[in-house]
Amino acid sequence: MSTVHELLDQNQALEDNHTIISRCTEGMLEQSLLEQRERSLFHKSYLAEKKAFEQIRLGNKKKMLLYLQQHTELSGVYGTLSKHDTLRSKKNLIIAAITLGARAAIEGGLYSESALTLSDTYIQHIETLSRIDSIEPILQNILGDFTERVAKVHRAHFSKDILLCQEYIFNHLYDDLSLSVLSGQLQISPSYLSRKFKEETGEALRIFIQRQRIEEAKTLIVFSDYRPSxxxxxxxxHDQSYFIKIFRKHTGFTPKEYRNRFVVKPS
Incomplete structure (x- = not known):
């Protein structure tokens, strides 16, 4: 028969085992939640970076800088590409961004010769630097330059009315963008605006507005807590079924599927 001391020892051992198991379980749970949070930040950071380069292609410097800042804040310290050489790591990151920036600029309409020459010039300059305190201002200047050059190309191809129309749309995505409102802002006839927009851009005005709003919806889905409705x-x-249909047409996902795919929330 076990003594009182032996029973107490057995109970203590059981309690110790329970404590160890509880701590292990808690540790595993904390690690799982940490990994989920890291994945969520990675997805958001990746999307912000992707959107920054998309804005270079569109020639929208203001939004490019906004998404670049979001990417910087979400990614925290930039990843290290060369563990033993901080300066080399920074140069590698900047050069990679320049390469992607040049590619986006070419896709946006900048002549490839101009984009590649500019890219080479910037890379050569970066290689001469003996010290880099911060990557962000350098990227802001370089990627901003690419974006401005793309914007100039766009302005050269479009008439003043169409440029003003596009600018108004970019700045009023949350407002009424009916043909009558836009033509009223530009003080031209609705039929003329509709015809001129299609002639110059190759895209119907309605589709252009739709596409810009879906891009904004993607941003809100990832970076805000707003429900799809x-x-x-x-x-x-004004019709949620129509919104879901159009969102799926442009992205391949419903708004809910898009959020589930790109935003990982702690359970």
Missing amino acids: EICSLLNF
């Missing part, structure tokens, strides 16, 4: 209303898609 709220985003639908904010962006003036």
Whole structure:
């Protein structure tokens, strides 16, 4: 028969085992939650970076800088490409960004010779630097230059009316963008604006507005807590079924599927 001391020892051993198991379980749970948070930040950082280069292609410097800042904040310290050489790591990151920036600029309409020459010039300059305190201002200047050059190409191809129309749309995605409102802002006839926009851009005005609003919806889905129904209303898609249909047409996902795919939330 076990003594009282032996029973107490056995109970203590059971309690110790329970404590160890609990701590292990808690540790595993914390690690799992940490990994989920890291994945969520990675997805958001990746999308912000992708959107920054998309804005270079569109020639929108203001939005490019906004997404670049979001990427910097989400990614925290830039990843290290060369563990034993901080300066080399920074140069590698900048050079990689320059290469992607040049590619986006070419896709945006900048002549490939101009983009590649500019890219080579910047890379050569970066290689001469003996010290780099911060990557962000360098990228802002270089990628900003690419974006401005793309914007100039766009301005050269489009008439003043169409440029003003596009600018108004970019700045009023949450407002009424009906043909009558846009033509009223530009003080031209609705039929002329509709015809001229299609002639110059190759895209119907309605489709252009739709595409810009879907891009904004993608941003809200990833970077905000708005429900799809709220985003639908904010962006003036008055019918939620229609919003879901158009969103899927442009992205291949429903708004809910898009959020589940690109935003990982701790359980």
